[in-house]
Amino acid sequence: MGEPQSLQGSPAERGRHAIQDVDIHAWSRRFGLLADPNRLEILLCLHRSPGISVRELAEATGRSENAVSQALRILRHENCIMSERIGRSVVNRLDDAVIHEILHNIGAEHG
Template sequence: MHLVPAARADRRIIDGHRVCDAIAAIGEPARVRTWADRFSLLSDPGRLALLLALHQAGPLAVSDLAVATGMNDPAVSQALRLLRAAGAVAGEKEGRVVRYRVVDPLVADLLKHCATGTD
């Protein structure tokens, strides 16, 4: 029970080795927060639809994403602003058109599972 923090050491433990395994699996709180933030990006159906479209079709402009997802242009722009701030997507300007693509490799891996239907 070497991984049990001192603040929790006085609690009743049934399977000490499993508790230590669970604590090790959880890891650092900052890492858990990072993954929770990443999953929160995917929890919104609109953002997930945008990410899936970008992942499968490659770089797309806001208006094209709006048509593909059934969202309106301002909603797509707002969602992309959040995704860009989180580092999940990036835009590349070509003249007056900005095309967005998925740049976070961990998000791309998660999208592969969504796209293939792997449950």
Template sequence: MSTERKLIDPERVSAAVDGLGDRAVIDEWARRFSVVADPSRLALLVSIHYAREISVTDLAAATGMTDTAVSQALRLLRAHGLVTPQRSGRVVRYRLADATVHELIHHVRPHPEHPANGDEDR
């Protein structure tokens, strides 16, 4: 049994369907947003954004978290492709791996008007 819906504005429905595109992409971003929705993980992402690259120990100091909590959160952020590690000798520093998350952070916590060290917007 097929039920036809009477549409008020078929062009808008068509635009909405086109905008949704591949539902797998929507599902992936929903998973990513659920990861970012945690305040501790969001604090880590914001801290990494401003530091550009930062170690677990330094992230723990910046966010007031334990090294263990930071490491666990970073594992999840890495699994979702949001951060990536950079090894320099014995030190591993993390950086943002996703340009969209970088842009999102600009909306969550914009750069100060007068950046430290005279740096321009990163």
């Protein structure tokens, strides 16, 4: 048998570096947002139709405006979306480049 590998080159050491090189908590929060079907549908709608209102999101997803508003509050709190008042309505846009890329990777296309 050959000489034992140094810890730096061992699989365990490389694994430790992989964990240290990534912001685990940020990724966990993002995946948590995407894991909820309601929020994922909303994010897909925002991706395809930037500037969509709460009423239009509710219509698109088949959910109540209240349920959509609650999901948007969570997404806004996590800095994933941007909401802007235009006249009497508030429009929403996806504002997270990483989530944007993830949506592309799962097959989401632009309108």
